[in-house]
Amino acid sequence: MTTQLESSPPGAGNAPGILRRNKQNFGFDLGASLVVFLVALPLCVGIAVASGVPAELGIVTGVVGGIVVGCMPGSTMQVSGPAAGLTVLVASTLAEHGLGMLGVIVLGAGVLQIALGLAGIGTWFRAISPSVVQGMLAGIGLVLILGQIYPIGGMQQPSETFAKFARIPELLTSAFTTPAGRSGVVIAVVTLLTMVLWTRIPHKLRLVPGPLVGVGVAAVLTSVTGLPLETIRVGSLTEALNMPTPDAFGAAASLAVIGSMVTFALIASAETLFSAVAVDRMHDGPKTRFNAELVAQGTGNTVCGLLGALPMTAVIVRSTANVNAGARTKLSRVLHGIWLLLFVVLLPGVLSYIPLATLAALLIHAGWKLLGVRQVATLFRQQRSEAFVLVLTAGMIVATDLLVGTLTGLVAAVIKTAWEVSRLSVEVEHDEEHARVRLHGNATFLRLPQLQDRLDRLPPTRSTHVDLTSLRHLDRACHQAVEHWAEQRRKEACAVELALPDGR
Known part of the structure; x- marks a missing residue:
């Protein structure tokens, strides 16, 4: 025995439910x-x-x-x-x-x-x-x-x-x-x-x-x-x-x-x-x-x-x-x-x-x-840093206008983020003959004063090894600063060895 089914439009069986839901x-x-x-x-x-x-x-x-x-x-x-x-x-x-x-x-x-x-x-x-x-x-x-x-x-x-x-x-x-x-x-x-x-x-x-x-x-x-x-x-x-x-x-x-x-x-x-x-x-x-x-x-x-x-x-x-x-x-x-x-x-x-x-x-x-x-x-x-951006934005809007205040806040937020992201750790070990400097984190121009200060305070030694291989990022400003410092130390009869990140 064969059962013949009537064809119906798709979703016809759901029509009452759809109408009720609508x-x-x-x-x-x-x-x-x-x-x-x-x-x-x-x-x-x-x-x-x-x-x-x-x-x-x-x-x-x-x-x-x-x-x-x-x-x-x-x-x-x-x-x-x-x-x-x-x-x-x-x-x-x-x-x-x-x-x-x-x-x-x-x-x-x-x-x-x-x-x-x-x-x-x-x-x-x-x-x-x-x-x-x-x-x-x-x-x-x-x-x-x-x-x-x-x-x-x-x-x-x-x-x-x-x-x-x-x-x-x-x-x-x-x-x-x-x-x-x-x-x-x-x-x-x-x-x-x-x-x-x-x-x-x-x-x-x-x-x-x-x-x-x-x-x-x-x-x-x-x-x-x-x-x-x-x-x-x-x-x-x-x-x-x-x-x-x-x-x-x-x-x-x-x-x-x-x-x-x-x-x-x-x-x-x-x-x-x-x-x-x-x-x-x-x-x-x-x-x-x-x-x-x-x-x-x-x-x-x-x-x-x-x-x-x-x-x-x-x-x-x-x-x-x-x-x-x-x-x-x-x-x-x-x-x-x-x-x-x-x-x-x-x-x-x-x-x-x-x-x-x-x-x-x-x-x-x-x-x-x-x-x-x-x-x-x-x-x-x-x-506190986020609160500072908030207050700066609101204050500039009150003092100037909406566009200037918002743009000021955006710039401040970018600078704050760049500063926080570019964390740099400088580790120094030395004795009378040798010194070893290791850098970790991100060496960007924002941390350039910190880097130069640590390098300049390093006492004179016969040899110095500067290890930059652990850096996640080394920008051009910091790279040039380290190279310039090394040249100055070599002129002072100090053997300086630079270990740069891959690709440098």
Whole structure:
């Protein structure tokens, strides 16, 4: 007896299971998208205001980050949008080039990111010293905190770092003597206390994110009491778009503008890919494809540039909220972008109840997290040299700007590593007639003073044997120094024998 089987498409037997799994994933992704939307909304607005651009442009970047970047391959759980870490860079760029050039610079940075991703440079960012990254974040956090204390105190934020420090006494006077200053301090404290206390209630009751609760409480308090505080002004998204003009594209060839494009591209890429490493550790799903993620980020920034919006990165706060809320696929981040778009189109008037002091408090909270005080303290206890690089990077960012500070940190990290790697041990044995010198480790120019000092202090003998065969590396500077020293000793009637490493 023969049994005849019907042919069926591959995977047809698994179709019910796949459909059931997709429905389950959709439920998780829908819930996660709402959580991320509630976290992203006040941050998009706050970062835009702190950067000195209309609030609508921050939401545009959030929408592009959700819908455009969210649909592209690279990362599954990362959520992109305007980042607090770029606030300082955007503000300085606006001061130097003006709002009209922002779109061109962001567009150029996006194109450069795409080129870096296609060239396979994405994975290289993992080679940057963690102390430089931590110093960069700490420096950004310090600048963010230093700038946002002024809106709380009822004053305009100074543009220069020196002025921000110099006007602190004036800020304190304003904060405690003027109606706007006192009201701003009260609202900021209420916002921060609400966020802190919200984290201490049972997790099951925390259906709404703490930042949104803090903003809501502050908005209601301001509205009920009639506090004299400036609030957000949100208009039409289409009217707020800042598309580059032909004149702006014509000015893009200047070295200053190109330098800003490179700075935006490198900082945004580094922040994105460092965030990817952290987010990948939080979930068991597909891990980030670094080069593909860099192309996706570049595409998003290219679109933001064409619209004249803020630059974007993958943001660790929103990404963490996405993972913790139970997201399963990239659908959650796409939906969060759709919710942002629908909210600002249908309910823009709601944002006008939020005082600017509340947004400043949110950014101070974000800056404090970037500062990472506990991690810095731990690093000081465990590795002083790494802590030095961190403090140098952060200090230079505060004193100069983000690019100079980061480059200074990178150079310091390279020098520190080169110094630590080039360890050299010089062993000397001698009597009245003979001497023997053995070198171990790496003889590089960084250790040249140590090597010459030990050789010069060697007492005169009839013969000297210098053994260099155990060296792992002998650079040209040290090789020439040893040869020159040997020639000098031979002129003093000392027989010098050099045993060089293989190949010398």
